Amino acid sequence: MESLGDWRRDKYVNEVTEDDYDKELVFMGWVQDIMVLGKISFIILRDRGGTVQVVMSRNEIGANRYNFLKKLPRESVIAVKGVVVPNPQVQQGFEIQCKEIRVLNLAKSPLPISVDGQVRANMDTRLDWRFLDLRKPEVQAIFKIRSTVLSAMRDILLEEGFIEIHTPKIVATATEGGTALFKMKYFDRVAYLNQSPQLFKQSMMATGLDRVFEIGPAFRAEEHDTLRHLNEYTSIDIEMAFSDENDAMEVLERLVVRVYGKVLAENYSDLQTLNVEHTVPEPPFKRVKYSELIERLQNEGLEVEDERSGQKRLIEWGDDIPLEGMKLIAERYKSLYFITHWPTSLKPFYIMPLEGDEEVSHAFDLNYAEKELASGGQRIHLPDLLRRRLEENGLTPENFTFYLNAFEYGMPPHAGWGLGAERFLMVLTGVKNVREAVLFPRDKKRLVP
Numbered sequence: 001m002e003s004l005g006d007w008r009r010d011k012y013v014n015e016v017t018e019d020d021y022d023k024e025l026v027f028m029g030w031v032q033d034i035m036v037l038g039k040i041s042f043i044i045l046r047d048r049g050g051t052v053q054v055v056m057s058r059n060e061i062g063a064n065r066y067n068f069l070k071k072l073p074r075e076s077v078i079a080v081k082g083v084v085v086p087n088p089q090v091q092q093g094f095e096i097q098c099k100e101i102r103v104l105n106l107a108k109s110p111l112p113i114s115v116d117g118q119v120r121a122n123m124d125t126r127l128d129w130r131f132l133d134l135r136k137p138e139v140q141a142i143f144k145i146r147s148t149v150l151s152a153m154r155d156i157l158l159e160e161g162f163i164e165i166h167t168p169k170i171v172a173t174a175t176e177g178g179t180a181l182f183k184m185k186y187f188d189r190v191a192y193l194n195q196s197p198q199l200f201k202q203s204m205m206a207t208g209l210d211r212v213f214e215i216g217p218a219f220r221a222e223e224h225d226t227l228r229h230l231n232e233y234t235s236i237d238i239e240m241a242f243s244d245e246n247d248a249m250e251v252l253e254r255l256v257v258r259v260y261g262k263v264l265a266e267n268y269s270d271l272q273t274l275n276v277e278h279t280v281p282e283p284p285f286k287r288v289k290y291s292e293l294i295e296r297l298q299n300e301g302l303e304v305e306d307e308r309s310g311q312k313r314l315i316e317w318g319d320d321i322p323l324e325g326m327k328l329i330a331e332r333y334k335s336l337y338f339i340t341h342w343p344t345s346l347k348p349f350y351i352m353p354l355e356g357d358e359e360v361s362h363a364f365d366l367n368y369a370e371k372e373l374a375s376g377g378q379r380i381h382l383p384d385l386l387r388r389r390l391e392e393n394g395l396t397p398e399n400f401t402f403y404l405n406a407f408e409y410g411m412p413p414h415a416g417w418g419l420g421a422e423r424f425l426m427v428l429t430g431v432k433n434v435r436e437a438v439l440f441p442r443d444k445k446r447l448v449p
């Protein structure tokens with residue numbers, strides 16, 4: 001194979017402007033296709049900016065070299081030195097008249113999956129060949145948007161006065177109840193992969209740091225195979241002291257609005273590639289009480305299975321809202337809205353119940369249509385109430401000593417939320433399967449790659 005030598009890329013394909021016309025530039029990328037027309041061949045070269053037509057003539061290159069290059073297998077890696085020439089016939093408005101090519105590596109053929117969108121592979125095959133899958137512009141667009149979203153969130157939260165923290169992912173206790181934990185061997189003890197930074201971010205409220213955030217992995221040993229659950233996802237978490245759930249909701253609202261703005265500004269062409277159109281949502285988002293939604297679903301006649309009797313009955317206050325119910329709600333609430341005043345029984349032990357009506361809590365969810373994007377609330381900061389709520393949830397306070405200690409020596413009232421990066425990306429990119437928003441998704445069947 002030929003080496004890079006002293007060649008370096010001058011521009012990505014999408015960076016070429018009229019100022020570059022008639023200049024000699026170096027491009028590098030993959031051979032998407034070659035069309036041979038006798039003494040002239042057209043190589044479609046692809047880099048992360050797009051594709052360009054490279055015109056290669058036998059006269060310019062020499063017969064031997066030409067005969068070799070015109071047979072390059074698809075997806076081989078090349079560097080091209082050539083002159084940028086305007087050409088109104090092609091989409092880009094210009095082409096490259098090739099002076100010299102260096103073949104940096106050959107690709108085997110046939111390709112296991114098509115990368116030019118000619119043949120559609122199923123999700124599993126695509127994920128098996130993820131590096132090839134990512135050569136498609138519509139797949140790259142998702143990860144370009146993901147990069148914007150996560151860096152924008154970090155910038156915005158820092159501007160909002162939050163301090164970035166990193167908490168352990170190997171832990172000794174559960175936080176979210178409901179979902180199962182992945183167990184692991186930790187020397188001679190049992191440990192788990194953390195479901196959420198919940199306990200750690202709350203304990204930071206007893207330090208005086210006041211506002212903290214973390215962007216990191218969360219692990220859920222959920223058995224179900226759905227289009228919106230992963231076993232490893234990226235969680236954006238905040239916790240803020242001297243605050244209640246309304247303050248936390250306002251931070252979330254500002255964050256979401258600004259991230260939309262940033263994506264529209266920086267990923268306009270990626271959104272076009274994905275065929276999605278957005279406008280920046282207008283705050284404040286609607287706030288609707290859980291009880292209102294239940295009434296609405298009762299009017300629709302939504303039935304659920306009664307846990308005790310196993311019989312079908314009308315949905316009632318205290319029931320979790322099944323996906324079917326969320327879809328009915330989404331007919332009316334088509335974009336972003338908060339659900340507030342959840343029953344305490346449906347939320348984790350650390351959520352603050354309303355004073356005087358303990359059945360109702362200070363918890364909220366942020367939804368987009370039927371999708372839950374985030375959940376949060378005001379937390380219990382009073383140690384006695386917290387111990388009681390642990391016990392009422394069937395948990396043993398002794399297992400939470402490190403956490404409970406933080407409440408005994410001056411813990412301010414506080415609130416926070418956790419937002420699932422991939423769920424939010426589903427909304428922004430329009431993908432229907434959450435696996436599309438992760439490079440290497442982990443689900444019940446997938447551990448490799």
Ligand code: AMO
Nearest residue numbers: 196198229230233373374375376416417418420423
């Ligand atoms: P919760 O368990 O509701 O709350 O999770 C918060 C958000 O994380 C995302 N999420 C998931 N995304 C993909 N796959 C999953 N299996 C999955 N599970 C959760 C969702 C969800 O809304 N500690 C609380 C947050 C808090 O109160 O601060 C918590 O983890 O987008």
